[in-house]
Amino acid sequence: MAAAHENVLAELGSALFVSLPRSDQRRRGMEYLQGLLNARGRKTIRNIAAVTGGRAAEQSLHHFVSGSTWDWAPVRRALARHVTDTAPPTAWVMHSMTIPKAGENSVGVERRYVPSLGQIVNAQQAFGVWAVSDRASVPVNWRLHLSPAWLGDGERRGRAAIPADISPETPTDCAARAYLETAGGWGLPVRPVVADIQEVDTPVLVGLLRAARAPFLVRVGGGVRLWAADPALRVRGRRLPCHQIMREARDMRRPVIWRDPGLPGGARHGFAAAVRVGTSPCPVRAGRPAARGELLLLAVGGVGRSWPGELWLTDLVSASPAELLRLTKTVRRVDRDFSGIAERVGLRDYTGRSFGGWHRHITLASAAHAVAALGGVPEYREAC
Known part of the structure; x- marks a missing residue:
């Protein structure tokens, strides 16, 4: 030893x-x-x-x-x-x-x-x-x-x-x-x-x-249905599967770079976006802060891959997509x-x-x- x-x-x-x-x-x-x-x-x-x-x-x-x-x-x-x-x-x-x-x-x-x-x-x-x-x-x-x-x-x-x-x-x-x-x-x-x-x-x-x-930050399946609450979404106010909500958020994607502890080599490149959602209906008003009980739905996708890729749900509503992405990689560290x-x-x-x-x-x-x-x-x- x-x-x-x-x-x-x-x-x-x-x-x-x-x-x-x-x-x-x-x-x-x-x-x-x-x-x-x-x-x-x-x-x-x-x-x-x-x-x-x-x-x-x-x-x-x-x-x-x-x-x-x-x-x-x-x-x-x-x-x-x-x-x-x-x-x-x-x-x-x-x-x-x-x-x-x-x-x-x-x-x-x-x-x-x-x-x-x-x-x-x-x-x-x-x-x-x-x-x-x-x-x-x-x-x-x-x-x-x-x-x-x-x-x-x-x-x-x-x-x-x-x-x-x-x-x-x-x-x-x-x-x-x-x-x-x-x-x-x-x-x-x-x-x-x-x-x-x-x-x-x-x-x-x-x-x-x-x-x-x-x-919490929990990975969810694309078929889980949530209420779209983000004013930037055309489908706001509707209850839809997560993958459909994030397809509507395609234009909100931003480039991200991260290091994946589960894989050898250097930095990884991709896209991420986060939108407000709820497990129950909530009022939608442009420019308002997140309502009590609202959540963020995070989507992550690799370059050249279908969108959305991974989907994560969190109550860390003030966190940026990059911050949330770093947290998702803790799972790879454990693996x-x-x-x-x-x-x-x-x-x-x-x-x-x-x-x-x-x-x-x-x-x-x-x-x-x-x-x-x-x-x-x-x-x-x-x-x-």
Whole structure:
């Protein structure tokens, strides 16, 4: 491990495990983190133990993650506070994670249609909240989607030790609650939440975020219908699909240049435009300021490509299209760091079956991701 990573690990570890009551638990936590960062291949308990103490450590590490009772929530709060103090975020990004599984016993696993893959897979589905800054993106909270089929099966629920207060929820509710839990009471800075998640119902997600008064920027499909409220539009006062509204705004496009963290090379060129819209009818008067409850619909398109391309809905009505465009690229930053760092520290590698074990592993893997991301090395694969 690079020296920079060692320094970040020591600094983070001193804050991360304060809530653990026993010194042996804190020691096991540090050993698990070291194993996630240094073990080769899949981050199974056996491979992690091989780095930290061999067979003698395997049983104790297994118990620490899968059989112990320590609460992961304070550890996640400590991680989030350390990350925001070290690399103040510009946005919170909601990110979905599919975890393919071969069997049927891992908590939450079932046959699911995954839009990004275009097929049905046997998998767990989780939604994460990432703190994104110019320096790094780090996952700080997670919520595992559990369907009625899982929670209504008393036998499976008992085997996975799912707490009694966990109730069924839709993927949209799951994603929203992951963020709202993070934003409520953790003492973190208020920043826009950015989401580009195909598995959720975006109008419902927008409604949940608006109800919580959370600033947001959410990618929407072209068929979502909104009320055109911008005085510059000929179709103002009508309820139309988003793609039709933005086709009417073609003449409002302006050239934009951005750097895409998800792609190699230099600057990208394209066009962007933003117009006022509403989820309900609103009066249209030329020259008036945005009315309470109005939103902005942002369209982004590449040079030589069909218009509109990406469509985003936001309540950041005073932001310019260029500012909003920069925020959309935080999603690409998370995508890149997920494949470049999170996958390599074993975020999806937990092989146990229990609800608590899954949450403890993913909490520690998120902390390992933070060490790698904040350790001063651009790519984790170049550091280990």
